[in-house]
Amino acid sequence: MNSLCKLSAQEMRQGLLDTEFSAVELASAHLDSIKESNETLNSFITITEDKALAAAKAADTRLSSEKENSPLLCGLPLALKDMLVTKDVETTCGSKILKGFVPPYTGTAVARAEKQGMVVVGKTNMDEFGMGSSSENSAFGPVRNPWDTERIPGGSSGGSAAAVASGQAPLALGTDTGGSIRQPAAMTGIVGLKPTYGRVSRYGAVAYASSCDQVGPFARNIPDLAMLFAAIAGKDPQDATSVAEDVPDYLAEVAEKATSGLAGLKVGVPQEYLVDGLQPDVKSAFESSLGVFEKLGAEIVDVSLPHTEHALATYYIIVPAEASSNLARYDGVRYGHRTAKADTLQELYAKTRGEAFGKEVKRRIMMGSYVLSAGYYDAYYLKAQQVRTLVANDFLAAFTNHCDVIATPVSPCTAFKLGEKTSSPLEMYLADALTVPVSLAGLPALSIPCGLDTQNLPIGLQLIAPAFEESKLLSTGNAFLTEQPFELKPLTSGGQ
C-alpha cells in the first residue's frame, strides 16, 4: 500500500499545501489501494476513477492558486456510502431494485463536500437500503472486515467503514438510522459520528426511516472527523427537518480542548446498557475506558435510562413502518429494476418488488405495512411513538440532572463471522440494542475505538451528548484517544 494512504487527513492537507504530493497523486494512490483490496473487501460497489482524477486535477488548480485559503478538505479523497445520491454516478443502496439507477442530482451533504474540493473515489457497499448490521444484506455481496476478512465489518455502512480502516480512503460518509455509522466504526477500529437529527441535511440521502436517518462522517482520528463533519453540517432549505442551529468550528474546538483534560466533565454510565448479552471482553474494555476518563479528570456517575429495555422493540416498529412507506416508490415504473414480463399492473408491482428486494427488506416492508394498517396503527405505531418520547425523556433527564455526556459500549459484541447471524434476524437486531435508543431520541453519538478483544478485534465506545453538542463529543473523544491511542492494525501492518 502506498504510504500516502496511511496519512491522516490533516497530514494530507499539509502535504498538499507543502506540495509534497499533488491531489492527483493522492487520488491515484487511493484508487490503487481500492483496486488492490476491493476484490477481498468488496467495500466498493462503484469506483469513480475518471471523475476522481478530474476532481483531483481541479483541486490541484485550486490549491495552487488559493493555497492556505483553500478549503481544508480540498483535494482529499472521500468514499460515499451508496445510499447517498450522486449526479451521473450509479446509486444503488446495495439493492438490485436500483441497479443501473443514475440520479440526475447530487444530495446536499455530498454537494457540500464536493464544494470544498473533495475527491469522491467511489460508492461503498452496504446492507440493502441500510437494513442490516453486518453489510451482508447487499445485492452486491457481503463486505469483509479488514481486520479479519472472515468477519463482517458491521453495518449498514460497512463499506465506508472498511474503506477508511483499510486505507482506501481517509474519510467517508455513511448514514446512521439505528447505529449504521457507529457500529461499523466500532467493528473496524475507526471513529464515526451520528450527528443530532436535523444537523445534516437528509436531502439526497435515500430515505430508510426518515425520522431517524442522519448522514455522518467516518475517519481514523477525531480532528479528521471534525473537519469532514463541519463541511456537511448545517441547515438546508431542501430538508424541512434540518435545523438552523449555528455550526461551530469543530476542528478549532477540538484543538482548543486537546490538552486541557476532562476535569469537571461528568460522564454518565447507564446501568441498563450493561446487559447480560454483553460480550465479556467488551464489558471489560468498557470498564477500563471509564478509568481513562477518570485519569483525565472526569467524574463517572451512574445514570438511569429506565425505558431502554423498550427501545429496541419501539425502534423495530417505527423504523419498518417508515421504511415500508419510503420504499413504496420502487415500483418499476420510473427507474430501477422492472420485471421482464407482467400481464397486469398488479403483477408488475408484485414481480418487480418480489424479484429485486432482498429478504431483509421484504421482512421490514411487511412488518411496517402491518403496524400501519387500519386497526393496528394505534396499538403499534402510535404506542411506539409514545414510548419513543419516554426514551428521549430519559436522556433529557440524565443530561439535565446528572451528567454532560453518556458513555456506553457501541455493540454488545465485536465483529462476528460472515453468516454467523444471518439465519436469525432477531439475534441480528440485538446487535443494535445499544445504538437504537440514541436514534430514537435524535441525539448525537460518537463511536471511538477503546481496545481489542481476545481475538484482536476492535471494541467501540459510544459517547452520547445532548442535541447539537457534537463539539463536546468530539473533544471528549479526542482527549480519550490522546490518552489511550488506538493502533489501526490493518493500516499499520499492511504492506508498505
Add this chain to the structure above:
Amino acid sequence: MIQYEAVIGLEVHAQLSTGSKIFANSGTEAGREPNTLCDPVTLGLPGALPVLNKRVVDFAIKLGLATNCSITRENEFARKHYFYPDLPKGYQISQYDKPICQHGHLLVRVGGEERRVGITRIHLEEDAGKNVHGEHETTSFIDLNRAGVPLVEIVSEPEIRSPEEAGAYMRQMRQIVRYLDICDGNMEEGSLRCDANISLRKVGTEKLGTKVEIKNLNSFRFVERAIRYEITRQTTVLEQGDEIVQETRLWDEQKASTRSMRSKEYAEDYRYFPDPDLLPIVVDNDWIERIRATLPELPEQVYLRFKKGHQLDDYYCELLTEEKHTARYYDKALEVHHNQTALANWITTELFGRLNKENLGMEECPVSPENLGTLVKLIDEDVISGKIAKTVFDEMFSTGASPNSIVEATGLQQISNRDEIGGIIDEVLTQHPEQIAEFRDGKTKMLGFFVGQIMKRTAGKANPKVVNELLMAKLKGD
C-alpha cells in the same frame, strides 16, 4: 308507495393557483409538454424531500375563513399509500386527522330559498400525475406535470338534498374560490372537480342508506345530471326490493348514465401516518389575522349589498355577483353614474352579449366601467337616445373609445331643441294631410307613423320625449 329522500355529500377538489408546486419548486401551468414541470421531488426520486410551499397554507386559510370554518392550529401532513403509476412516491401527501379547516358552512340558494350546507373539513394535498392511454398500441405513458400541484379537498356534510342543490353548492364554491383568487375554477381543465356521495333513505327516517360514490364530475351539468340519474337508479333498485351495493361509479355523459367502476366492499387500507419529512405547521392567531385582512368582499356579501342597498332583483344580483370582476365592474360604473337598474341591465344584456359573442372574459372587457357609466349618463341626461346608445356601445366595444368622443365625432347627439323639432314636425304634418285626417278620425296608431317620419328625418336623433309631447300638442291643437 314509500317516499325516498336523497342524502348527498360532495367532495370538491380545487387546484390552488400557486406558481409552484405544494412541496417542490417546479411550476404548475396547465397544458405544458408532458414531464417538463418536474424535479427530483415531483418525480419521487430516491433521496428527494418535500418542503412545504407556505402560500398553499395561506390559500387554504383564506378559503376556510370564507366558508365559516375554524382553522386548525396544529396541522399535520400524512402519507396516504396506494400503488398507481401516476403516483410517483407510492403515497400521496395529504392531511388525515388534522385537516387545516373544519366545521364550516355555505348558504346555498335554490329557487329563491336559502339552505345551509355544512362543510365537514377542508384539507390540503398534492395532486397525482396523469396516465396517458391510447397514444400507442401497447404502451401507456405517464405525465407528471400535474403531480404535486396543490389541491384543497372540501368535504361537505351529507346535507344536500337534491341535484339542484348540489349544482348550486358547486357553483357557489367555484364563485368563492374565484373571488378569493386561489383557484381559477376551470372545470374543463380539471382545476375544479368533484366526487358525489349519494344514498337514499325513507322520508322521515334518520338512518343513512348505503352510499354510492360518483367520481370526477367536472361540470355543473354533470354534477346535476349524474346525481339525478343516480337517485332514479337507486329508487328503482330499492323499489324492486333489492339492496344498494356500496361502490364507486363513473358518470358516462354519452350514455347519460353512471356505471360501476369498483366495488367498495373491501375498503382500501391507505395506511395513513404522519409524514416524518414535514414538520407540523402551527397556525397562530397572527397568521390567521394576516390572511383575514386580505379577504375580499365575498359573493354573499356583495349579493346582499346589491339586493338591499341597490334594490336590484334576485336575477340581476345573481348575474352581477357571479364573477368578482363583474361585481367590481358594476361598482366602478356606478361611481360614474348612479343608475343601478340601468347599469345592471346594460351589463347583463348588452355587455354580456358582446363578451359572449367575442368569447371574452369580463377581465378582458374592452369597455371600461367608467365608459359604460358615462354612456348610461348620456342617455339619462338626454344627450343621446337609448337606441343611439346601442350604436355608440358597439363602437365603444370595438375601439375602446369613450362614449363622449364617439358621440362628438359622429354627431350622434340627441336633438332636444324644441324649436328644431317643432319645425320638423310642422314639415311632416304639412306633407301628410290625409294621415292627419285619419288620426283625427280616431286612428290613434297613426301617431307611430308620424314619429317614424320624424325619426327618419333626424336619423333617429330626435329626443322621443320631446317629439311625442310636441306632436300631440300640434295634432290636438290644430
